[in-house]
Amino acid sequence: MRKVIAVVCAFLLFLSACSTSSATGSGAADVSADEVLVMDEARSTAAESVKSTALNENRDREETDIRNTDRVNVQIGNESFTIILYDNDAAAAFAEMLPLTLDMSELNGNEKYFYLDSDLPAMAEPVGDIRNGDFMLYGANCLVLFYDSFSTGYSYTSLGRVENPEGLSAALGSGGAVITFRKN
Numbered sequence: 001m002r003k004v005i006a007v008v009c010a011f012l013l014f015l016s017a018c019s020t021s022s023a024t025g026s027g028a029a030d031v032s033a034d035e036v037l038v039m040d041e042a043r044s045t046a047a048e049s050v051k052s053t054a055l056n057e058n059r060d061r062e063e064t065d066i067r068n069t070d071r072v073n074v075q076i077g078n079e080s081f082t083i084i085l086y087d088n089d090a091a092a093a094f095a096e097m098l099p100l101t102l103d104m105s106e107l108n109g110n111e112k113y114f115y116l117d118s119d120l121p122a123m124a125e126p127v128g129d130i131r132n133g134d135f136m137l138y139g140a141n142c143l144v145l146f147y148d149s150f151s152t153g154y155s156y157t158s159l160g161r162v163e164n165p166e167g168l169s170a171a172l173g174s175g176g177a178v179i180t181f182r183k184n
Helices: 002-016 033-067 089-096 168-172
Strands: 071-076 079-085 100-107 111-115 134-138 142-146 155-162 177-183
Touching: 071 168, 079 089, 079 168, 089 155, 100 142, 142 155
Parallel strands: none
Antiparallel strands: 071 079, 071 177, 079 155, 100 111, 100 177, 111 142, 134 142, 134 155
């Protein structure tokens, strides 16, 4: 998305250098009405393309959230959270494994992880930004529950998201955590 916006901005900057008024002085050429129309159409098309791309990405994310009907209860000590699983093979395979109680390890002050004994169907892709409450699969067998937001260059398979991640960081604490996952 950022690349699309950068290309469109560069294109608009290039077009903005063209003037719609006649230039005076030596060597300056007049801009015809047809050229002005073409430039205006190009600006309009570029702006609509950026808006359309952003709307489609938001719509796709909302549709994915709407389709998610599998909910998993997550128990961390006395605190309870709900993960909404995404509609993909990896999330479905994870749901089939439930209930699970895992002793998840701490990593980097922003995630808890656990290596499963068996693989899940991985469809890893670069995620760019991790959000507090993201539940993902690293590789084919490493479950990761993130409790902080940050940018990353790593690829993950998205499994789901904690419905309301407020208090997740405090519940998980700074070391390892025993976490129970159950179908709702």
